[in-house]
Amino acid sequence: MRSGLRRIEEGFAAAALLVAVLLPLLEIAVRRLWGVGVPGSGPFVQQATLWVGFLGAALAARDGRLLALATASFLPEGPARSAAQTFAAATAATVATLLALASWALVAITRDAGTVVAVGVRTWWLQLVLPVAFALIAIRSVWRLEAPGARALAALGVAAGAALWFGAPAIEGAPAWPGLLLLALAALLGAPLFALLGGAAAWLFLGDGVTPAAIPVETYALSVSPTLPAIPLFTLAGFALAEGRSSERLLRVFRACFGWLPGGTAVVCALVCSLFTAFTGGSGVTIVALGGLLLPALLRDGYRDSFAVGLLTASGSLGILLPPALPLIVYAVVARVPIEDLFLGGLVPAVLMTTLVAAWGMRESLAQHMERPPFRVDEAARALWQAKWELALPVLVLIALLSGWTTAVESAALAAAYALVVQLFVHRDLSPRRDLLRVLAECARVVGSVMLILGVAVGLTGYLVNAQVPAELLDWTRDHVSSRAAFLLGLNGFLLVVGCLMDVFSATVVVVPLIVPLAAHYEIDPIHLGILFLANLELGYLTPPVGLNLFLAAQRFERPLLSVARATLPMLLVLATGVLLITYVPAITTGLLALRASH
């Protein structure tokens, strides 16, 4: 019965994902051939993204894969840990229940308004996925606990969520801090991040006497925004490649081309991590997925343990400036700048950061007088030839995009379809019958855990706008910060702290609307702002004592947090140099854009 439900969910998520791939392709063809569009193509792709995201979030909740802080894993086994888990689950259930009811209110008004997506499909039919997903997340947060007593206790969270929804007027004017403190505690004890962000937004709205239904309105608006489908599509492309043997083929290319350099293995690690992060999105993912493969390789080549751990921890966030990394797409959606410009702007900074890390690796190798393999033309040629299909992908996407054939979303669909076709029918790494559904569902899960965070974080942004925080912040800064350099320095420091405390997606959604008006006041180029924002966050992940990647690396490499932090310190300084260059030399970012404009 329960596996039946799982099948249905996975089937729906996979179908929605396929719709998001195929409709834009059909649209490109129909537009080129007949000059018309497919009826409702754009809106349906956007709605498919909503479905992929929230069915994926429900699936992720089922498997306990919602994004959460790693701090809870430091609790010792025993009663303390089970109490923490129960408390975390109860909090998640509270927030998810409240959001399910709030989403239902949204569905109800949409139904009454009678709006239609296209060709007779009612908007509220498609919105139903929101309350359903939040309800499933609430139930699963409780069900994942094993002890019946713990389940019963956590189930109180469902009642609490309902009480908050129906008793909303009683909460108006209540102080904000007790609720926020409770949520922060729950997050530290392992509650998923969506509970912290969504709960904070709901509690703050309630205190101001505004209905928490303001949150799902924002969630829905963001989920169906026109450029957001690029997220599931590029993720699918990355997944199709990662599931097959593409990473091996690419690793071979890099080894053959760069392995002969001094510090060759370190250089290869930096390159592979950059590419992997760019295609799979989260920087933490890279450490977890590739750490186990690359650490032994570095140690075997004679690198010092602390150097190897530091290098990999730092490399884990290198690719977030490299197209088509998800943080770039999210930034473009939130700040309303063209994705293409951000992709182009991020290229040189990404190369700069990767080069700095690679150079540090070379220095280490030269200092330790390590041996290096010779360069072999035949091996390089063979490796390049074997990986030709993978290497053609970025070329294809860029040509389609820059020639005006496709929009950003359509080129993402092209990339996803291309990667799937190559893996299924050319390399045959994946079997259509055995692997396709699994890969699609897995992609939906990853997209879902990201979109859930985005969806509730945008609710928190909605609260900040409602409370007029951006306008007040602008006034304050105008009065107290006189020069652009002083503003940038302040921004460096502020983003470092944000990067320590928040994941990249919620940080983008919550912080970007605050800093965009400020940056406009100091006449900072919007693309430059985007790149320096993400580069600064990247640094925050590595900053002791709370940088997220330090936690992940400590877990993955089974080292104490402090020793990872110490090992990463030199890399942190190297990367900080890069971030300062990116911040204060805008031409690094805007040079390519200016070059394009002059053509």
Place this chain on the structure above:
Amino acid sequence: MRCALAFAALVGWLLAGPLPLRAEPERRVQVRLASFVPEGSIWDKGLRRMGEEWRRDTDGRVTLTVYPGGQQGEEATVVAKMRLGALQAASLTILGLAQIDEGFNVFTVPFFYDSYQELHHVIAALAPDLEGRLEAKGFVLIGWGDAGWLQVFSVKPVSTLPDLKRQKIYAAAGFDRMVQWYKANGFQPRPLAFGDIPQALATGMIEAVPITPVAALFLQWYHAAPYMTEIGLAPLVGATVMTKKTWQALSEADREALRASGARLQEHLRTAVPEQDREAVEEMQRRGLHVSTPSDPAAWRALGDHFAELMRGTYVPESLFDRALAERDALRAAPRAEP
């Protein structure tokens, strides 16, 4: 186990327990109003002035907070927020108004109105009807607001209708019937999201886009599309609306004060907005914009009539369409009757 129970009690108390309540303050109505006009623009300044008048004329019982520049989201989002009670008012354009009631599409028929005079005459005649339709959907209209007049900005010059048909023209994504009509009449529509326009202009995916001169200046699209054809495609009509729930919480005197203030803003915009569009065109001309009028006005008018037929009963309710047409034609006939 005892520890877990105590913990659970704590959780229960914190999550569901009684929360400190404040004494009920004096009954005031706080109105949160969303707009889509840039901060500091004449519309924004007008709305803020209106807010000051509300406070003054109701002795502080009604306060207005304005969220300009689409901070509260796109029009559909803002309408949803009003329906849920998270916002109490908004200055919407025709996009949002038509989401509440399709009757407002009567202002989107191309080449239907020749002048602001005709437009304002039709608005005055249809206002009671449209306001009634709005109220049935739970909204009250506080004042109409002109947002400008759409002109065609293109990459290549347009002096005749066939010139425009040769260029790929932007069409709003999601209005498929409109796209099919464009196509059936020999145009090359490219349905796109609004946000994709700058990139699409830059890569040549589209070559022509209808927009008001002020917006073309503000968004700087006249760089990519430096030819403006002065054909007055359609007015961009807007209105400030409030939820009926909030409206009903006001006293009769306060409602009158709000309406009077809204009417003053409406009058101000009627002179300021056309002036602003004229100034925008002059400014863009100084920066290299080429302005021309088509050499075949009859062909454009015939096209307009054809689109009007298509839209009657599909986009625009027949009764409203016919009333608007009758009123417009009556005005066109009127000057001859006068001395």
